[in-house]
Amino acid sequence: MGVKLLLEKVHVEGIRLYDVYKREGGYRAAEKALKTMTPDTIVEEVKKSGLRGRGGAGFPTGLKWSFLAKPEGVPRHLVCNADESEPGTFKDRYLMEYIPHLLIEGLIISSYALGSNNTYIYIRGEYAWIVDILEQAIREAKNNGWLGKNILGTGFDCEIYVQRGAGAYICGEETALLESLEGKRGNPRIKPPFPAVQGLWNRPTVVNNVETLAAVVPIINITGEEYAKIGVGRSTGTKLISACGNINKPGVYEIDMTISVEEFIYSDEWCGGIKNGKRLKACIPGGSSVPILPANLLLKTAKGETRYMNYESLSDGGFITGSMMGSGGFIVLDEDQCIVKHTATLAHFYRHESCGQCSPCREGTSWMDKIFQRLESGKGKMSDIDLLWHIQYNIEGNTICPLGDAAAWPVAAAIRHFRDEFEWHITHAEEAQNRNYGLAHYADPITVVQ
Amino acid sequence: MAVQFSQEKMNKVQEIIARYPEGKQKSALLPVLHLAQEEFDGWLSTETMDYVASILKLTPIEVYEVATFYSMYNTKPVGKFVFEVCQTGPCMIEGSNEIIAYIKQKLGINVGETTKDGLFTLKTVECLGACGYAPMMQLGKHYKEHLTKEKIDAIVEECRNNIAINN
Numbered sequence: 001m002g003v004k005l006l007l008e009k010v011h012v013e014g015i016r017l018y019d020v021y022k023r024e025g026g027y028r029a030a031e032k033a034l035k036t037m038t039p040d041t042i043v044e045e046v047k048k049s050g051l052r053g054r055g056g057a058g059f060p061t062g063l064k065w066s067f068l069a070k071p072e073g074v075p076r077h078l079v080c081n082a083d084e085s086e087p088g089t090f091k092d093r094y095l096m097e098y099i100p101h102l103l104i105e106g107l108i109i110s111s112y113a114l115g116s117n118n119t120y121i122y123i124r125g126e127y128a129w130i131v132d133i134l135e136q137a138i139r140e141a142k143n144n145g146w147l148g149k150n151i152l153g154t155g156f157d158c159e160i161y162v163q164r165g166a167g168a169y170i171c172g173e174e175t176a177l178l179e180s181l182e183g184k185r186g187n188p189r190i191k192p193p194f195p196a197v198q199g200l201w202n203r204p205t206v207v208n209n210v211e212t213l214a215a216v217v218p219i220i221n222i223t224g225e226e227y228a229k230i231g232v233g234r235s236t237g238t239k240l241i242s243a244c245g246n247i248n249k250p251g252v253y254e255i256d257m258t259i260s261v262e263e264f265i266y267s268d269e270w271c272g273g274i275k276n277g278k279r280l281k282a283c284i285p286g287g288s289s290v291p292i293l294p295a296n297l298l299l300k301t302a303k304g305e306t307r308y309m310n311y312e313s314l315s316d317g318g319f320i321t322g323s324m325m326g327s328g329g330f331i332v333l334d335e336d337q338c339i340v341k342h343t344a345t346l347a348h349f350y351r352h353e354s355c356g357q358c359s360p361c362r363e364g365t366s367w368m369d370k371i372f373q374r375l376e377s378g379k380g381k382m383s384d385i386d387l388l389w390h391i392q393y394n395i396e397g398n399t400i401c402p403l404g405d406a407a408a409w410p411v412a413a414a415i416r417h418f419r420d421e422f423e424w425h426i427t428h429a430e431e432a433q434n435r436n437y438g439l440a441h442y443a444d445p446i447t448v449v450q
Numbered sequence: 451m452a453v454q455f456s457q458e459k460m461n462k463v464q465e466i467i468a469r470y471p472e473g474k475q476k477s478a479l480l481p482v483l484h485l486a487q488e489e490f491d492g493w494l495s496t497e498t499m500d501y502v503a504s505i506l507k508l509t510p511i512e513v514y515e516v517a518t519f520y521s522m523y524n525t526k527p528v529g530k531f532v533f534e535v536c537q538t539g540p541c542m543i544e545g546s547n548e549i550i551a552y553i554k555q556k557l558g559i560n561v562g563e564t565t566k567d568g569l570f571t572l573k574t575v576e577c578l579g580a581c582g583y584a585p586m587m588q589l590g591k592h593y594k595e596h597l598t599k600e601k602i603d604a605i606v607e608e609c610r611n612n613i614a615i616n617n
Contacts, residue, residue: 093580
């Protein structure tokens with residue numbers, strides 16, 4: 001068993017309730033932080049921990065916090081990004097649903113560290129029942145003196161509010177989220193200015209992911225130095241991975257980033273191997289936006305070294321032979337899955353979710369979706385493959401926000417690693433339509449971890 | 451029928467507005483639109499949107515542009531029960547296409563349509579964050595996961611019973 005810092009108590013009966021959470025050692029970190037630490041020492045502690053943003057970008061959290069502008073007399077805000085919408089990702093939902101007080105405690109400490117008296121949780125609109133769970137936890141925390149005026153006699157005031165989105169992937173991008181929180185369409189803003197200087201209502205704002213803010217609790221409990229000892233290199237602490245697709249045990253797992261990808265897929269402690277005894281074909285290791293990898297490149301890097309479940313190892317080889325840790329949305333495809341068909345659903349997703357602000361993304365995602373539909377309907381042409389390649393190439397890097405890149409990368413990687421499957425889809429159009437899978441020759445037999 | 455929140459809902463609106471600094475009541479737009487949609491037959495008519503604009507002191511266009519941007523707001527009438535089936539990659543792998551086909555056949559409607567009795571609407575949606583419990587759909591406030599044909603039968607039955615009881 002690896003180290004567990006976030007989900008250690010998740011199976012304790014009634015942990016969703018304040019009394020149980022408190023009894024199990026909850027709110028110790030909040031007490032320690034508010035009574036014995038200054039806001040600056042908390043920021044230092046988070047810096048020392050090496051914690052990196054768990055939403056997908058992996059930016060150092062302490063550094064992000066230190067950028068927050070503090071002009072005299074201007075209120076500052078902390079906003080928790082609970083808009084979790086990246087296909088393959090359902091870890092924040094799990095955390096909020098089963099151990100909501102961990103997030104609330106992390107928010108109290110972080111709000112104190114950043115000087116946010118009004119903190120907002122922006123949650124995706126579809127997680128409607130989780131809004132009730134969070135609001136219940138907030139009420140309990142308030143009734144027990146952890147929120148409201150003059151918390152623990154420190155003179156610090158704090159309120160937490162939950163705001164529901166209404167169905168827009170783009171609102172997971174921090175500036176689109178702020179626009180949405182201001183009651184507007186989720187159109188990302190041009191940066192700079194960054195939210196740390198001009199964020200919510202033009203006030204200095206920090207936006208952090210749910211898991212990131214929850215991780216502040218163990219950091220305060222065990223110190224940043226101890227937290228940094230867990231994991232490897234710049235991948236410190238633990239990471240939640242939501243695993244899905246053709247595996248025996250889909251679900252949310254907390255890993256300490258020292259295990260290999262092979263162990264994660266095949267060990268009974270984690271995914272439990274490929275379903276129905278089939279072979280592994282490919283995997284998208286960090287949410288739909290990151291490059292898909294064929295089995296051989298997933299388990300070993302291009303240099304032939306074992307690939308591990310951490311930021312550095314997953315991105316080893318760049319986008320040519322590597323991928324990314326991303327949001328931790330781990331999608332596994334077995335030998336029967338068709339890469340063209342799967343990528344087509346993602347192309348459709350990004351077309352649907354493009355906010356329409358930048359032409360390369362608005363038009364490009366639409367064209368890519370149409371071309372994929374053509375391939376899927378058996379009317380694809382060989383030139384379509386290069387056309388897709390050119391379109392994704394012209395989206396990447398040419399948009400205000402990273403959604404353009406996120407739409408381009410899955411298409412680029414699918415063509416890069418599975419071009420012959422695209423070709424087969426075109427030359428064997430009828431066959432491709434009548435069966436559910438494409439070429440299976442990438443599913444090389446691999447050693448199974450016992 | 452004039453569109454008008456009950457006093458209870460109006461209090462809720464005021465409570466939401468109080469979450470933001472003074473003069474920033476526009477921030478209440480998304481939550482108030484959710485409230486309006488729940489209250490007024492599951493969709494936002496022009497009349498409803500104009501009403502929300504008047505409460506929040508916004509121009510109608512500020513409300514229309516938001517209502518049409520977000521996929522959860524219905525700007526056309528929908529059935530009493532809206533089946534929103536996820537069709538993105540991880541759900542597709544687990545057979546969401548078969549589930550969608552089965553619902554179409556069972557209810558005799560296509561995606562985007564409502565049954566003649568006004569009970570059911572079928573929509574396809576993009577990833578709802580339930581990839582490990584696929585295939586799935588949203589029904590009202592809740593998720594229905596690990597869907598099978600049998601589960602769909604049971605859900606449809608439950609919805610019909612629900613209506614019969616409430617009538």
